[in-house]
Amino acid sequence: MAENTAKKTKKTKTGQTLVIVESPTKQKTIEKYLGPGFVVLSSMGHLIDLPKSRMAVDVENNFQPEYITVRGRAKILKDLQKEAKKADRIFLASDPDREGEAIAWHLRNAFQDKTKAEIKRIVFPEITPNVVQEAVKNPGEINEYMVNAQKARRVLDRLVGYNLSPILWKKIKNGLSAGRVQSVALRMICEREDEVENFIPEEYWTLEADFQKGKQSFTAQLVSYKGDKPELKNEATVKDIIEAIKNNPCTVSSIKKTEKTVRPKPPFTTSKMQQAAANRLGFTSRKTMQIAQQLYEGIAIGSNRVGLITYMRTDSVRISQTALDDVRKWIGTNFPQDLPAEPISYEVGKKAQDAHEGIRPTYTSYTPESIKEYLTHDQYRLYSIIWERFVSSQMNNAKTTTTSVEITSGDAVFRVASSKVTEKGFYHVIKLLSSKEEKSPSLPSMKEGDSIDPKEFRPEQHFTQGPARYTDASIVKLLEEKGIGRPSTFASIISVLLDRYYVTRSNKQLIPTQLGRMINKILVESFPEVINESFTAEIENKLDDIAQNDLIWTEMIGDFYGPFIKRVGEVEKNQESIKGFLDEQTDKICEDCGKPMIKKLGRFGFFLACSGFPECHNTKSVPLAKCPVDGCNGEIVARKTKRRGKEFYGCTNYPECNFISHFKPIDSYCPKCGWFLVEKYDKKNGSYKSCINPNCDYLHSADEVDEMPVTADED
Numbered sequence: 001m002a003e004n005t006a007k008k009t010k011k012t013k014t015g016q017t018l019v020i021v022e023s024p025t026k027q028k029t030i031e032k033y034l035g036p037g038f039v040v041l042s043s044m045g046h047l048i049d050l051p052k053s054r055m056a057v058d059v060e061n062n063f064q065p066e067y068i069t070v071r072g073r074a075k076i077l078k079d080l081q082k083e084a085k086k087a088d089r090i091f092l093a094s095d096p097d098r099e100g101e102a103i104a105w106h107l108r109n110a111f112q113d114k115t116k117a118e119i120k121r122i123v124f125p126e127i128t129p130n131v132v133q134e135a136v137k138n139p140g141e142i143n144e145y146m147v148n149a150q151k152a153r154r155v156l157d158r159l160v161g162y163n164l165s166p167i168l169w170k171k172i173k174n175g176l177s178a179g180r181v182q183s184v185a186l187r188m189i190c191e192r193e194d195e196v197e198n199f200i201p202e203e204y205w206t207l208e209a210d211f212q213k214g215k216q217s218f219t220a221q222l223v224s225y226k227g228d229k230p231e232l233k234n235e236a237t238v239k240d241i242i243e244a245i246k247n248n249p250c251t252v253s254s255i256k257k258t259e260k261t262v263r264p265k266p267p268f269t270t271s272k273m274q275q276a277a278a279n280r281l282g283f284t285s286r287k288t289m290q291i292a293q294q295l296y297e298g299i300a301i302g303s304n305r306v307g308l309i310t311y312m313r314t315d316s317v318r319i320s321q322t323a324l325d326d327v328r329k330w331i332g333t334n335f336p337q338d339l340p341a342e343p344i345s346y347e348v349g350k351k352a353q354d355a356h357e358g359i360r361p362t363y364t365s366y367t368p369e370s371i372k373e374y375l376t377h378d379q380y381r382l383y384s385i386i387w388e389r390f391v392s393s394q395m396n397n398a399k400t401t402t403t404s405v406e407i408t409s410g411d412a413v414f415r416v417a418s419s420k421v422t423e424k425g426f427y428h429v430i431k432l433l434s435s436k437e438e439k440s441p442s443l444p445s446m447k448e449g450d451s452i453d454p455k456e457f458r459p460e461q462h463f464t465q466g467p468a469r470y471t472d473a474s475i476v477k478l479l480e481e482k483g484i485g486r487p488s489t490f491a492s493i494i495s496v497l498l499d500r501y502y503v504t505r506s507n508k509q510l511i512p513t514q515l516g517r518m519i520n521k522i523l524v525e526s527f528p529e530v531i532n533e534s535f536t537a538e539i540e541n542k543l544d545d546i547a548q549n550d551l552i553w554t555e556m557i558g559d560f561y562g563p564f565i566k567r568v569g570e571v572e573k574n575q576e577s578i579k580g581f582l583d584e585q586t587d588k589i590c591e592d593c594g595k596p597m598i599k600k601l602g603r604f605g606f607f608l609a610c611s612g613f614p615e616c617h618n619t620k621s622v623p624l625a626k627c628p629v630d631g632c633n634g635e636i637v638a639r640k641t642k643r644r645g646k647e648f649y650g651c652t653n654y655p656e657c658n659f660i661s662h663f664k665p666i667d668s669y670c671p672k673c674g675w676f677l678v679e680k681y682d683k684k685n686g687s688y689k690s691c692i693n694p695n696c697d698y699l700h701s702a703d704e705v706d707e708m709p710v711t712a713d714e715d
Helices: 024-034 074-086 100-109 129-137 144-171 182-198 236-246 270-281 285-297 321-332 368-374 377-392 472-482 488-501 512-524 531-547 554-576
Strands: 019-022 038-042 089-093 118-121 203-213 216-227 248-260 300-301 302-305 398-409 412-423 451-463 503-506 509-510 584-589 598-601 605-610 619-621 637-639 647-651 664-668 676-682 688-690
Touching: 019 024, 024 038, 024 302, 038 368, 038 512, 074 100, 074 118, 089 100, 100 144, 118 512, 144 512, 144 531, 182 472, 182 509, 182 512, 182 531, 203 398, 203 412, 216 398, 236 451, 270 285, 270 377, 270 472, 270 488, 285 377, 285 398, 285 488, 300 368, 302 412, 302 598, 412 554, 472 488, 472 531, 488 503, 509 512, 509 584, 512 598, 531 554, 619 637, 619 676
Parallel strands: 019 038, 019 089, 089 118
Antiparallel strands: 203 216, 203 451, 216 412, 248 398, 248 451, 300 302, 398 412, 503 509, 584 598, 598 605, 605 619, 637 647, 664 676, 676 688
């Protein structure tokens, strides 16, 4: 790793200025902007930090952290110290956030005894020639209060994690871990899963009618019957209405037009960018931040390397005057009719630190299409929504007109609405319109009193949908609303839960594993004052206070630690271990050695293992349901296809029985036919429970396509 710093870069000469950044990618971009007299090296992130193997917080000495050189980074630090010794000035240019401030602080401390050079702090909110050159002309000092806020977060997380994790080892399983913030996120996901499982769908119906006026047809929906909103709870009710109105004349009874002004949205913050990328591009939060980092650090555009966006960790929507001048000039050239008389300002939320601008392109003239050839497919897609969001934020409002038509047939009133954009405004630069206007049906010319020909009445069965599971987008939105974590932590919170298999992702939904739910149960029951939203949000506010020098970090930690460590002792003493029943004896016999199989909890959930271990290593999947095929005494277990390793659920008697399901059985059986129930998902209906029997109509989606049976070898 060390060769990425000093050895691959020209050496520092006496009198030169040494600039140290975090990333080697950023290093290459900045080198070109500064020219002779500057040497740019990278630290590759943290070089000095808390060790991973122990808590390393001295609770007897005012909670002082015990820092060490990160394992494997000693040579990088030594090389940087060597270069620092020869420099006349040193600029520490790590990222402009608390983490970056801490990196700069550690480097300054490591250099002070090795050099007589002046050590200053500079930041690059965007990596462009003007901003980089301006930063080195106006260096500042390390913000000790921001460092203290980062130190307080790290110490608090160590105190929580290194005291809660051993409890999980003793009470559940060795090797588990708990964290202050991600445990709250896990709690939210588990509580939502409880709501999903406890929800009982109810049947309801809708009634649509196809009408024709001249040569044009359209569809309207029943909205009123006998003066009231219709309650269509079953098919019989709908058929009675159809029978009552089918021979009645149909007349246009009302036409209303309403105008609506649609305002542009402010530039992206970190959380809003993650939500938009998840909803519109299908990106995970981690992927979004990785690509945004690439765009920020610099992309080769022809012979030049350019940072394309501003710093991507921010909760502010503020925009610099220089950027406003740039974007207004571009809009004035390309869409002069949609340039407001004055720049549009957006309010910064109360919780926003406002240390940086909102996320925006560094140069408006770099339109997505103009640089598409230099970007990867995913870079282009993310850059496009960032560019569109920023440019549109400084354009005129759009205007729409909605026409709502009501058609009366006896006691029934049907309604259809159509919208169209009358003034595009900022929609001129938004390509991926999700607006209803783009999907709105066109209507024939009509006036009140016109007769309309009914062609068909179409009843449709539905089932009420339960609460939706969280996705990357919705959990990030919730974390932001609750004040849990900060923009820089949202992606890592989700990643930690997935990496530890406390949560899995299916159909973009976050689903807690059995292991995750067990961990959550113990943590919430044992530490309700810590594993909750309000405590975590309060800590974030206190960290902000520390960063503003309104609170001393050691006092904040001290107020927390006393009651917390007392509770840890009580839980260790009184909390009942559930290790005893995790390894359950079963009536299954190992086919390899004849000994009983034991149900165990592993990293990926429960499985069956031979009690003869370690002599016998046989393991099997835990049966999830009885095979529904007549005459088969097999059980349904999780399996994977041969070619791609895709999970499906098949019979243990394969190949004699080739029954499979692409949907995981749930712990319920159909009251109509006795087959097991599964949970299905589609975009129209979301998640819903259904009988796996294709010949049974219990809780089936009307749009469903039969999924079984096929042979288990199919991929």
